[in-house]
Amino acid sequence: MQRRDFNLLLQRSALALALTPWTQAMAEPVAQRISWRTQPFALGVASGRPRSDSLVLWTRLLLRADDAHLANKALPVELEVFADAALKQRVQVHTITTNAVRGHSVHAHLKNLKPATDYWYRFRCGDAFSAVGHARTAPALNADVQQLRLALTSCQNFEHGLYVAHQEIAKESLDFVLFMGDYIYESNNPQTLPRKHNNEEPKTLAQYRTRYEQYKADPMLQASHAAHTWVLMWDDHEVVNDYANDQDRNYTDPQVFLQRRAAAYQAYFEHQPVLIAPDPKRPYDMRLYDNFRWGQLADVWTLDCRQYRSAQACRDPLRGGGRMITQCSELDDAQRTMLGFEQERWLHDSLSVSQASWKLLAQATQISSTSVPAPTGRAYWNDAWDGYPQARKRLLQTVIDAGLKNVVTLGGDVHMNIAANLRQEPNNPDSPVVASEFVGTSISSRGMGEKAMSLIRCSNPDLLHARADERGYSLITVTPEMLRCDFKTTATPAGSEAGFKTQASYAVYRDKVGPQVL
Numbered sequence: 001m002q003r004r005d006f007n008l009l010l011q012r013s014a015l016a017l018a019l020t021p022w023t024q025a026m027a028e029p030v031a032q033r034i035s036w037r038t039q040p041f042a043l044g045v046a047s048g049r050p051r052s053d054s055l056v057l058w059t060r061l062l063l064r065a066d067d068a069h070l071a072n073k074a075l076p077v078e079l080e081v082f083a084d085a086a087l088k089q090r091v092q093v094h095t096i097t098t099n100a101v102r103g104h105s106v107h108a109h110l111k112n113l114k115p116a117t118d119y120w121y122r123f124r125c126g127d128a129f130s131a132v133g134h135a136r137t138a139p140a141l142n143a144d145v146q147q148l149r150l151a152l153t154s155c156q157n158f159e160h161g162l163y164v165a166h167q168e169i170a171k172e173s174l175d176f177v178l179f180m181g182d183y184i185y186e187s188n189n190p191q192t193l194p195r196k197h198n199n200e201e202p203k204t205l206a207q208y209r210t211r212y213e214q215y216k217a218d219p220m221l222q223a224s225h226a227a228h229t230w231v232l233m234w235d236d237h238e239v240v241n242d243y244a245n246d247q248d249r250n251y252t253d254p255q256v257f258l259q260r261r262a263a264a265y266q267a268y269f270e271h272q273p274v275l276i277a278p279d280p281k282r283p284y285d286m287r288l289y290d291n292f293r294w295g296q297l298a299d300v301w302t303l304d305c306r307q308y309r310s311a312q313a314c315r316d317p318l319r320g321g322g323r324m325i326t327q328c329s330e331l332d333d334a335q336r337t338m339l340g341f342e343q344e345r346w347l348h349d350s351l352s353v354s355q356a357s358w359k360l361l362a363q364a365t366q367i368s369s370t371s372v373p374a375p376t377g378r379a380y381w382n383d384a385w386d387g388y389p390q391a392r393k394r395l396l397q398t399v400i401d402a403g404l405k406n407v408v409t410l411g412g413d414v415h416m417n418i419a420a421n422l423r424q425e426p427n428n429p430d431s432p433v434v435a436s437e438f439v440g441t442s443i444s445s446r447g448m449g450e451k452a453m454s455l456i457r458c459s460n461p462d463l464l465h466a467r468a469d470e471r472g473y474s475l476i477t478v479t480p481e482m483l484r485c486d487f488k489t490t491a492t493p494a495g496s497e498a499g500f501k502t503q504a505s506y507a508v509y510r511d512k513v514g515p516q517v518l
């Protein structure tokens with residue numbers, strides 16, 4: 001079966017899951033017979049953290065009222081891994097026991113896999129089966145890889161629109177989906193919107209679990225997870241808008257806020273195919289930043305811009321978080337950090353010695369500037385890298401000092417498609433372009449109005465493309481000679497007949513810094 005046909009099949013199967021019988025006659029005895037009254041795999045399946053020999057596979061049992069008598073039992077979940085889409089060649093089988101402490105989530109760290117290989121998998125608990133998922137391992141570490149294809153995605157506010165972009169992504173032939181944060185949104189909007197969150201703003205683990213359950217039940221999101229392996233980073237909304245390290249916008253006592261962060265991080269772990277759980281001794285800490293090697297073709301870093309950052313510069317004393325700032329001397333403070341000094345060092349050390357043809361720095365927000373003129377001087381959005389200019393300078397200094405070519409940053413958060421030149425001194429033609437940036441628009445979250453966007457465009461010559469009016473994803477195709485970015489968008493994300501088109505295409509050619517329009 002062709003990959004594309006299989007992806008279509010997967011998509012249909014995920015979409016139809018709620019409509020079809022989900023129990024099957026058992027072909028073999030299982031360790032423990034459990035008979036379910038409602039489908040426990042209603043949140044779908046997922047794969048993540050691709051290595052050349054390993055993957056993380058995920059699901060979570062959802063126990064509804066009819067099956068509440070199972071809630072306090074240890075439940076064995078069988079995982080079958082196959083080498084073919086027809087599920088004839090079973091290559092691994094595992095039993096993972098889950099329980100209420102971990103929200104009945106299931107994480108399997110599969111090992112001894114073959115590089116650059118497609119696998120299919122499904123879970124079973126008692127008489128219930130999950131949908132079938134597809135996963136793909138990374139190539140061998142030194143493989144001569146000719147192509148990497150990924151979908152850059154972020155920002156999927158459930159209330160703002162349907163996940164038609166995920167429906168499209170599920171049909172694509174990809175190595176992985178790169179999701180750069182704002183997987184859930186915590187706030188509830190009183191306006192009339194295409195759909196509504198179904199619980200109060202989450203602050204406790206139980207409330208965050210309920211929020212994820214609503215998101216994870218979406219059939220188009222499930223289809224995207226079932227079709228592809230995902231590489232994940234979070235941004236702020238997985239906890240609360242504009243949080244920075246141990247600070248929230250309301251100046252909550254950090255010890256109190258960290259309890260909320262611990263609940264949010266635990267819920268994140270329980271719902272994603274990630275390897276490392278929150279630290280049991282410090283449950284508000286969870287290491288998510290990582291790097292991935294795609295043979296000799298590309299090194300990919302996923303950078304955490306929330307957990308370790310300094311608070312935003314020149315915050316409003318009544319309401320902290322993001323805002324436009326002018327005349328802020330804090331911006332010159334070299335002690336302020338976006339990544340935290342430990343993560344900065346880790347990145348510096350591994351980036352400086354990277355031998356890969358392409359170095360892809362994936363992070364949650366925007367590195368290029370969107371500053372605008374104001375009566376009291378230049379105004380900067382203090383929540384993005386514009387609010388951390390010394391940290392941005394250090395990041396780009398690493399690129400300069402190591403003489404690195406072919407550095408491309410990939411971001412999200414701002415709900416706009418951006419292609420930009422990155423200079424140490426943004427928009428200063430005397431400061432050389434040292435890297436290229438692409439930021440992908442949101443899956444569903446609304447973007448800025450056109451008036452503000454046209455001011456941003458004409459105030460920042462480094463921005464070669466900046467549009468916030470459409471939703472979608474960015475298809476990134478990397479070959480030894482070129483990195484190509486196709487912004488795939490729809491103007492009607494809330495419509496079930498959303499037509500997708502290519503809004504614009506850019507290329508970065510090998511050893512030639514800066515995106516070129518195609």
Ligand SMILES: [Fe+2]
Nearest residue numbers: 155182413445
């Ligand atoms: Fe967002």
